[in-house]
Amino acid sequence: MHSTSVAGTRAGAAGVATTPVPLTMRPPPLLPHGPTRAGRRATALLPRATRDAPASGRGSRPAGRGSRDGASAAGRAPRRAPGSGGGGRGAGGGLPPKGRPPKSAAPKRADAEDEDEPADVDGEDAAAAAASSDGVDDLDALLNNADAVKQLRATLLAGLTAQHEAAMREEAGLGEEEGASSSAPATASAPAAPAAAAPKAPAKQPAAPTPAPAPEPVVAAAAAAAAAAASAAAAAAAAAATASESPAAAPLVVLKKDKARLFVHGNPMVYGGAVDCVIGRPPPGVGDVVVVADANRRPIGWGVFNPHSMFRVRMLALQAEEDADPRGPLAAARLDVGALLRLRLAQAAALRRSMGLPGPDTNVYRLVNSEGDRLSGLVADVLGDTVVVQVVAGWVQRYRPEVEAAIREATGLSRIVWRPAWRILAEEGLTPPPEEQVQQPAKEQQQGKAGQEEGEGEGEAEQQQAERVEVREAGLRYWASPLGQKTGFYADQRDSRAFLGRVVRAQVQQQQQQQAAAGSSSSGSSSSSGVSVLDLCCYSGGFALSAAAAGASRVVGVDSSDAAVQLAADNAQLNGLAGVASFVRADVSDYMREAVQQQGAQYDVVVLDPPKLAPDRNSLARARIKYTRLNTLAMRLVKPGGLLITCSCSGAMTQSGEFKDMVIEAARQAGRQATALREAGAAPCHCLNPAYPEGEYLTNLTLRLL
Structure with missing residues (x-):
């Protein structure tokens, strides 16, 4: 400058001295x-x-508008x-505007605005x-x-x-x-400016120069x-039009303001109330791939859409995951459900192998645990040489061929049992085809309503007996029914069954040592050691057989299902434990009431693993009453100093944190003092997504009662 x-x-030209003006x-x-x-x-x-x-x-304001100061020889205030x-700044006098001679007309008022300025143009x-x-x-x-x-x-x-x-x-x-x-x-x-001797009368204004x-x-x-x-x-619009017609294009689900944080942090279940709008023509249907974006249209991930479900989008991949490895396999599988399934199944199988599953003593485990394996709505259990797939989301049913192909590729197993939960899928906008409109289990599992949540179901005897597969867990052999309760076997309680076996084995050894110290003539057999176990809601007899194999002298299993009782008895026979373990078909509440009335009908260990009593939060209050009643009766059947292993597979109860409060109330009603020894959830193969706490459903609590 x-x-x-x-x-x-x-x-x-003007004959008037002027003060030098700085020109900036x-x-x-x-x-x-x-x-x-x-x-x-x-x-x-x-x-x-x-x-x-x-x-x-x-x-x-531009120069020449507003007030004017100074005076010219012609009587017009120059600009x-x-x-x-403005406002008096500058060097005093002014210069005439470019391309305009001074006018002889009287100057405007100093405060006048140039409303008539267009007339000078x-x-x-x-x-x-x-x-x-x-x-x-x-x-x-x-x-x-x-x-x-x-x-x-x-x-x-x-x-x-x-x-x-x-x-x-x-x-x-x-x-x-x-x-x-x-x-x-x-x-x-x-x-040039006009001479100073110009006539006083206003001369005709010369035409403005070009x-x-x-x-x-x-x-x-x-x-x-x-x-x-x-x-x-125009080129960008044409490119966008071309992209919208390409297979890789996907509708955009825009979230409401301040709703994206939950999903950016990993929660895969985008509920309907978080969605602001869906951009795409035609509108996406069940299982269509969509991109999820925040209120500023910044992508946060992609998943599968369902206009009928309370969960509008089940996220399958996050943008942050892809950005972390732009050339990685997840980025390569973007918007491709088949490729993503192959990737997730391979990762799930590798994770289980790192846990020793399958192994020489155990070949029954959870392969895919819905949100825990980033495949919301898909559950798959391996039962020996068979994979049982439980379908609780519409997109899984739509992509059945891709799911089955990915499972075969990841496990090398070709036998797949497909179990769609049609009562739940009806809420997802699906109806069963005529060939699959068969009678469903009386208490079909309630997975999917509040995310991945395990449940109970009492299947028909014909379904459970129709086909069995043999599986192994901790060296014990079991018949499992792919069409039975759950997916045919409760692999989630594997660690708790192993814990029970260790406890029974320790008690047997302790009794033997006490008898030896007392100089008893007992042979020290398991029958004389006197460890007794009651397994309530036993299903296939997992807890009962684990206790019997550990040396318990007397084991009783109770279940209300004829098929379950028969399955448990067959499993006892399969392991040579029929002489130790017996199974009774009865309502567990009635059975416990009758046992309480009998003097001396108490056990060293009582296991209570009831079906899901609270499928959702709305039923939590009623479920707590039932849980309290069952646990009060069970506590009365435990010997002083004995153990109660009590469970809840109701996600609403587990997530509410009320289970321990219920146990305290039950102990008060039973007149017992309780000491908590162990609290556990599902086995590690039932992995969880920390960003989705609703996936945690199982509580297993071990108490010592005085």
């Missing part, structure tokens, strides 16, 4: 950023703004010099302003394009700056020699930039 002094305008070379203020009314108006007046140079500072500022000025306004109208649709706006502003600013400097040089009276570097054309120079053509290149540049931006926008 530099300045120079000017002794006057056109020396000797500065660019005009930047244009407004957005397509606002003020921005359009300012842009439309660009030719005049370059002719009547604006004052410095953002928001100042302030460019860069002189000749036809060419009006045409230039109209052309500029038309250019702005063409640009309105492009002003939201950041690149176009940036290019346009840079072009306009460069042209206006050069023209502004040239105009200021001409107004200062610099000749061509002094201003050879100026880019302003010669036609833009100001005419305005400087400098604005035309600027408008042309703006038009060129607009055309380029329009071309780019």
Whole structure:
């Protein structure tokens, strides 16, 4: 930035001495950023703004508008010099405007605004302003394009700056020699001021000279930039149209403001209340792949959609996971359900192998645990050489071929039993085909309503006996029914069954040591050691047989299902434990009441593993009453110093934290003092997603009762 002094305008023309005026070379203020009314108006007046140079500072009025100070020889108040500022700033006198001779008319009031300013604009000025306004109208649709706006502003600013400097040089009276570097054309120079001896009567105002053509290149540049931006926008629109027709395109599910955090952190269940809108034509249906974005349209992941479910989207992959490894397998599987299933199943199988599953003594385990394995709605258990798939989400049913192919590839097992839970799938908008409209278990599992949550179901005897497979757990052999309760076997209690076996074995050894110390003549057999176990709601006899194999002298299993009792008895026979373990078909509440009435009908260990009593939070209050009643009866059947292993597979009870409170109340009603020894959940193969606590459903609590 530099300045120079000017002794006057056109020396000797006016005959009036003037004070030197500093001439400051500065660019005009930047244009407004957005397509606002003020921005359009300012842009439309660009030719005049370059002719009547604006004052410095953002928001100042252009020079020549508003108040005028100083006096000319002709009696008209000249405009302030460019860069002189307003409000009295500057060097006193002013310079006549570029391209305009002084008028002989009386000056306007100092406080008057130039409402009549358009009347001073000749036809060419009006045409230039109209052309500029038309250019702005063409640009309105492009002003939201950041690149176009940036290019346009840079072009306009460069042209206006050069023209502004040239105009200021001409107004200062610099000749061509002094201003050879100026880019302003010669036609833009100001005419000489009239002589001081001019007649007093107002002379006819001479026609204004042709305005400087400098604005035309600027408008042309703006038009060129607009055309380029329009071309780019058209190309982008064409690309978007092509992408929308490609198989990789997916509808966009936009979340409401402040609703994205839960899902960014890993919760895979996008409930309907969190969705603001769904963008896509046609609207996505059951199982369609969608991209989930926050309120600012930033993607947070992708998943499968269901317009009928309370969970509108089940997330399958997070954007953060893909960004962490852009060339990794997860990024390669983006928006491809089949590829993602193969990847997730391979990861799930590898995780189980790291746990020793399958192993020489155990070949029954959970392969896929829904949200825990990032495949919400899909549950798969391995039963020996068979995989039982439980379907509780519409997308799993839709992609059945891909699911089965991924399971075969990950496990090498070809025998798959497909078990859709149609009562739940009905809420997902699906209906069973005619060939699958068969009688469902009386107490079908309630998985899926509140996420991955285990349940009970009492299957029909014909279904459970129709086909059996042999499995192994901790060296014990079991018949499992793929069409029975759950997926045919309760692999989630594997660790708790092993714990029971260790406890019984320790008690047997302790009794033997006590008898030996007392000099007893007992042979020390398991029958004489006297460890007794009661297994309530025994199903296939897992707890009962684990206790019998550990050396218990007497084991009784109780279940209300004929098929379950028969299955447990067959398992006892399979392991040579039929002489130790017996099984009774009865309602467990009735059985315990009768046992309490009998004197001495108590056990060293009582196991209570009832079916799901609270399928949802709405039934939690009633379920707590039932749990309390059952546990009170069970505690009365435990010998002093004995153990109660009590369980709940109701996710609502486990997640509410009320299970321990219920146990305390039951102990009070039973008149017993309880000491907590162990609290456990499902076996590790039932992995959980920490961001989805609703996936935790099983509570196993071991108490010592006095």
